[in-house]
Amino acid sequence: xxxxxxxxxxxxCGHDVHAAVLYGTLVxxxxxxxxxxxxxxxxQPGEECNPGGASLVLAEEPFAGYxxxxxxxxxxxxxxxxxxxxxxxxxxxxxxxxxxxxxxxRGGHGALRGQLTDPVAAAAELVxxxxxxxxxxxxxxxxxxEAAGATNVIPDEVRMEGTLRVFGDAxxxxxxxxxxxxxxxxxxxxxxxxDTEISRGYPCVVNDPALTALAAALARSAGFRVEMLPLRTxxxxxxxxxxxxxxxxYRLGVGAAAGRTHTALFNPDEGAIDKGIxxxxxxxxxxxxx
Numbered sequence: 016x017x018x019x020x021x022x023x024x025x026x027x028c029g030h031d032v033h034a035a036v037l038y039g040t041l042v043x044x045x046x047x048x049x050x051x052x053x054x055x056x057x058x059q060p061g062e063e064c065n066p067g068g069a070s071l072v073l074a075e076e077p078f079a080g081y082x083x084x085x086x087x088x089x090x091x092x093x094x095x096x097x098x099x100x101x102x103x104x105x106x107x108x109x110x111x112x113x114x115x116x117x118x119x120x121r122g123g124h125g126a127l128r129g130q131l132t133d134p135v136a137a138a139a140e141l142v143x144x145x146x147x148x149x150x151x152x153x154x155x156x157x158x159x160x161e162a163a164g165a166t167n168v169i170p171d172e173v174r175m176e177g178t179l180r181v182f183g184d185a186x187x188x189x190x191x192x193x194x195x196x197x198x199x200x201x202x203x204x205x206x207x208x209x210d211t212e213i214s215r216g217y218p219c220v221v222n223d224p225a226l227t228a229l230a231a232a233l234a235r236s237a238g239f240r241v242e243m244l245p246l247r248t249x250x251x252x253x254x255x256x257x258x259x260x261x262x263x264x265y266r267l268g269v270g271a272a273a274g275r276t277h278t279a280l281f282n283p284d285e286g287a288i289d290k291g292i293x294x295x296x297x298x299x300x301x302x303x304x305x
Contacts, residue, residue, distance in 0.1 A: 027281040029091030032288060034058055039292035050303040065113055065216045067252030085226055085302045086256040088264045095242060095268030097287045100234045102265050103244040104227040108220035109180035110187055111250035115212040122171040131169050135162050137205035138173040144197045153190055154180040154248045180248045182219055218254040223261040230263055233301055234294060267291045
């Protein structure tokens, strides 16, 4: 009954749960009104595409004139069971860049290789070289390759798209520089010409240590199981808020039976919604008193 109105479409990342938790939190807070100050509810717009909704929200200066105590966000986590919350102080989620390459050569008949400058061969080498950059804290993936040839036709160009994830500005700059060097090196060996576009995305999500400690202590006192989380190479536009204000982004357990996010079978346990509302409400009230 809650499937998309667009046939065959599914985001499958739990944003419906996030919206339900935030809405429920606002309803409870509005009913109580036993706090001082103002509590805003931010429903995340335009996530997962640059420049990200958070940067556009902040550009409108919605909190001008307010002393912002904290910005808090949550995300579902199938690796955690219902009743479990996950936290990490400091750097938590990666910065991300969008990568686009156009490898241009000279196409033609696949049987007449002497007449070709093969962009497919160059693109294949470039992908292999790029993937060699991967380390635990530098993740690069190429998710789309388009070579519009045929069994016996080499195209004039190949287009590729991918993503880069790192955990610091210096690491980001070094990786971007190396990507350019690899593209130029591939061109020199194959005689191709590669256009490299790197679109900078979100900054790292960096959780305020004091706010994280406060939230974890509150969760334990409320009977939640608390887990400390590892670095995560996924990215969130919430990172923009963490650059400007004391901020916390934590994980709400929805159960292993939910399956993996971004897959067609993802189905979070709806029992997590009320627990998420309860904790976010308590956390908002606790922060307003601090």
